[in-house]
Amino acid sequence: MNKYKVKLKVFEGPLDLLLYLIKKNEVNIYDIPVAEITKQYLTYLEFMRELDLNIAGDFLVMAATLLYIKSRMLLPQEEEFMDDEIPDEDPREELVKKLLEYKKFKEVAGILKEKETESSDVFKRYVAVPEGIMEDDEECQGFEASIFDLISAFTEALKNIPKDDFKVVLDAEHTVEEKTEFILTLLDQKGVIYFKNIWYRIRSRLEAVVFFLALLELIRLKKIIIRQIGIFGEIKISKPLPVLNYEL
Template identity: 40%
Template sequence: MELTVKLQVFEGPLDLLLHLLEKNKVNIYDIPIVEITNQYMEYIAEMKRNDLNVMSEFLVMAATLIDIKSRMLLPKKESEEEEEEDPRAELVQQLLEYKMYKCMAYELRDRQMDAEQVFFKEPTIPPEVAEYEEPVDLAELVGDMNLAKLDQIFKSIMKKQVDKIDPVRSKFGKIEKEEVSLSDKMLYVEDFCKTHRNFSFRNLLEAQASKVEVIVTFLAILELMKVGKIFISQEHTFDDIKIESKMAA
């Protein structure tokens, strides 16, 4: 958050310049740059240098004033046909904008101070007015509407609701997710292998309760075969797969 530090009665270099112009009662459009620059530099020399950030702003303006002063002291070339731009023009524009915003700030401050002295009464509404409800003319509200038309509108709305229903998807049942983890199924197969040295792969799968359990059991068999805990064999193509457990007691 930006912090504005006031130096005596001035909030910045433009505030100081505006003060010097008002003090010397000079026209802002015709600044006596030499005199104003000298006064500005005298103020800079007396400033305390506690805050370098604020001090740097005044020094930048001092350099700007010295630059304008040097350009105005230079003799004009007689060969130049076009009118030379006033070196003070940009500074004058900045001072005018700053003065406008400063006046606006004073105006807002005065309005705030005036508003602090104003008190507003809370709105009060008599009970009979608050409870009043405008009467409803049912005949005018219904108009030419009758039960037959209301029934027709109701059936039309219901038909639109039926048309939105997908005849195929509406018959689908709810699919519930089965939570079967590979690690749990591997423990199940390992326990089975500890008590069965030789068993049928088909019989192991048929003992499972769902398709998901069959798939996860098949993956568990592959994992145990990969780590060498079981051995799988098949004598002929399409024959039942035999599993030999190396963990049986």
């Protein structure tokens, strides 16, 4: 049994696996022997299951698609519809299109990989201290503010949000991603942000909550440092001092 000889390769997804099978079987991508490829695809899924790998839903969806195509190819063409002038389309067409599209980007990814390797051998200037952080450090004999300081500032600020009873339309305008990006962009421009200065822009409770989550997320990722100048003082958001470890 050659079952045990199969070397497991990690696939990025169902398309990746299909491309692999097509290449391995040396079949033409424009004329895929669906029955055979489907069989191998399912064997592979079975194999993943045996190894207790988590089979992502995407793999199962593709399995269903393959079986559907296979069944459609087995069905005889319905002659009655010939009058409608609908050309017989190959049930495989859509899948082939997707495979080719994905294959292109796989190739580009390969090109990028080479570029990355080349580029990673080249070092640019290492900047030890970003501008705008050290300049006013004397004024800030700050201690590190805790999450609780942040929460109390947050509650304080929530009170100041104008209550507008007439707005009931729910808008999903605010996402953590967006706020994260906003904070980082502002930091890039200004170096330091004061909590109160951005807070007054916030219009709704939802936005405030999302904004707060974004702050916590950034702290967790060590993308920002929150400091408070004295008890009950200003809360300052800045970028962390870089460690001596070149980072792209």
